[in-house]
Amino acid sequence: MTNTAAPVPRxxxxxxxxxxxxxxxxGFGAGIYTLPILTAPPGPSTxxxxxxxxxxxYSGEFRRDLKDSDPLHWGEGTVSLSLQQIVFTGRLAPGPDYKLYLSPEFVETEADFKRLKPTMLRVGDVKTFENFIVPLPAGADPAGYTSVIVWCETFGQFITAAKYRDPG
Structure with a gap:
């Protein structure tokens, strides 16, 4: 018996x-985007x-209209700082590996974040995308900084920032 099937063109x-x-x-991109949403713990109640x-x-505002914020990387809402914790009421665009930083200067671009990162204080992880409460590390004083930044560590992506006090 001979094979009569035609070869598949290249x-x-x-x-x-x-x-x-x-x-x-x-599919991989959709998985990276949706996995943090599916695995995120519930945020604190209102x-x-x-x-x-x-x-x-202190208090400040996360806004969507910052230079390096875009439809996939943004935050909006109010952030409040005490000597014990940082509290956020609002929403963040979902994503993996968000970190919260205190910065001595307000930044709204990835380049500025990378330039100032050595002078910033990494406060902790942001695991929810609606409301969060993140404790400040022992001995951290928000008076030594001016702004709060949310940064995606895995992808080196600026998410949002809020200025809560003027320098000086």
């Missing part, structure tokens, strides 16, 4: 390979956040 094979690689990349923010010494 062009078709290349097209199939390219389409499968594209689908794989889209009452818990309001109570924690009531003891705040």
């Amino acid at each position: 062009r078709r094979t290349a097209w199939l390979l390219a389409s499968h690689v594209f689908a794989l990349l889209v 009452e818990q956040v309001a109570q924690a923010a009531a003891g705040g010494r």
Whole structure:
């Protein structure tokens, strides 16, 4: 018995390979975006956040219109700082590996963040995308800084920032 099947043209094979690689990349990207949403713990309630923010010494606003914020990397809401914690009421764009920093200068670009990172204090992890309460490390004094920054450590991506006091 002879094989009568026609050989598959190379062009078709290349097209199939390219389409499968594209689908794989889209799926991987969608997974990176949705996994943090699916695995995020519930944020503190509105009452818990309001109570924690009531003891705040400083406050600022996360805004969507910062230079390096974009449709996938943003934050909006109010941030309040006390000597014990940083409290956020609002929403952040979902993403992996968010870190909270205190900065001596307000920044709104990745380049400025990278330039000033050695002078910043890494406060802790942000694990929720709606409201959070992050304790300050022992001995940290927010009076020594002016701004709060949310940064995606894994991808080196600026998310948002809020100025809570003027320098000086």
